[in-house]
Amino acid sequence: MADEADLEDKTEDPSQKRLDDAFEKGNVVKSQEVNTWFIIAGATLVLMTFSGNMVQGLTTMMRGLIANAAIISMDGPALPRLFGKIGGELLAVLAIPFLVLMLAALAGNIVQHRFVWSTESLTPKFSKISPLAGMKRLFSKQSLANFLKGLIKIVILGAVMVALLWPDRDRMEGLVTMDPAALLPFTSAISLKIMGAVVALLAVVAAADYLFQYRSWYGKLKMSLQELKDEYKQTQGDPFIKGKLKQIRQMRSKQRMSTAVPKASVIITNPTHYAVALQYERGMEAPLCVAKGVDAMALQIRKIATEHNVPIVENVPLARALHATVEVDQAIPPEHYKAVAEVIGYVMKLRRAIRS
Structure with a gap:
């Protein structure tokens, strides 16, 4: 109740100094949904662009291993060399896709705020281990919003996936008997269709969540009239003394x-x-x-x-x-x-x- 009363007193927009101080402490707007959208969008791009090369590279490597399994030496130093060769080939096949995913994850943070380096979040705080503070966070407005957001995502994405897969239900029943050469194009087409729908829906969710997170963050930084007066005295000096x-x-x-x-x-x-x-x-x-x-x-x-x-x-x-x-x-x-x-x-x- 005391926290709610304090928030009611904070009716003034935060000053630039308060915003700058929050940024220096690492207190910035961050929506996990935006990061998730960028990662899934990056994965979709990887699937569309590099799936053929990845499958071909992995298939060639596996065929070589299976075809030469009888003559591959695995004694003594031969085993580390084999693992090193397999790791090198995997790295060559998957390096660019992993780089794309890393850039997507980085972009998810860059679009929300400029680069910030702060150790404030690493500082031990009693509130992080306090059971009472944990209960307050558990039943806070933020937790309720996260629960409703997750529930809505599950329902909507589940409905969309059912709608997309329902027309192909008969073909999916026969996947176990389908020829492997025809299985890959079918599963790739279905995967791209699902990923595209997920990216489109999560774009709406990410935008709405970012607006919510921004309003929540901005509201917490609001100031009372007394805080504005105190800050003015600190930065400009006491008006009486001036x-x-x-x-x-x-x-x-x-x-x-x-x-x-x-x-x-x-x-x-x-x-x-x-x-x-x-x-x-x-x-x-x-x-x-x-x-x-x-x-x-x-x-x-x-x-x-x-x-x-x-x-x-x-x-x-x-x-x-x-x-x-x-x-x-x-x-x-x-x-x-x-x-x-x-x-x-x-x-x-x-x-x-x-x-x-």
Whole structure:
């Protein structure tokens, strides 16, 4: 009951961090029905493509063994050599079919999730050996779904096989008396017919089971509002502390600006949204940005500049360009030398005119 209550509280979609953590632990969507479908489909492909070669190769090997049974030596080291030869011939005949089946089994996992390597599932857990936990798993929704799924598969596949084999029931009764040369094509045709029907039906079962497994997996990863808040605090920091740090940074920025702007040679504005304070003295290679800001910060820069009689020059494109390209305590870029030199030259002329 407590677990169900917890699940009811988990109403929010899982965050990307929760999904990533689950993947790193090996907790991914996996439907065994999808793996089964790929293996059976691979077996059907092998039967359709390689059955003739496999039968021919195995027949040739067995004929050779039977025909030469009287002269085959099995004494001493001859027996291991015989087994080695038979194993080599079997490997040559069955290597490609086995490779196809291995690739099919691998593809059954790849199509469900990307490659994951985790030892989390190997870690010993008490819940795996706990009788109480075992009883809960035995009577869980997942177990009920697996039971119903298996029962439905048995019924449907049994009905389909009966429907496919029923028209040939008379011929099947005579298989024991059928000539071996005619037996193989008949059994091969019947097998392919059955395998094709099984592959088609299991495709529907696999798709439905994957959707069920995905919904179940996604539901278990859902989060409560409190879990979302806790995760946000862990990844982004406590909002209260972040707010305090922001206030401290703004206060320090204002204190620094109040001491840097009075030393500026000129304030370039646009005129209301941007303000860039530049300082230039003889011997400097280029003017230095001592303060900059937008909106409220720009208004504060202009206010301090007015209080300390720092010239304010309106130049919309230059103010925007400097604000975008230069940082505080950095020299202006070379592409703005000419424009800034004209502004500073204009300010110096004004100062000389006032003094004279």
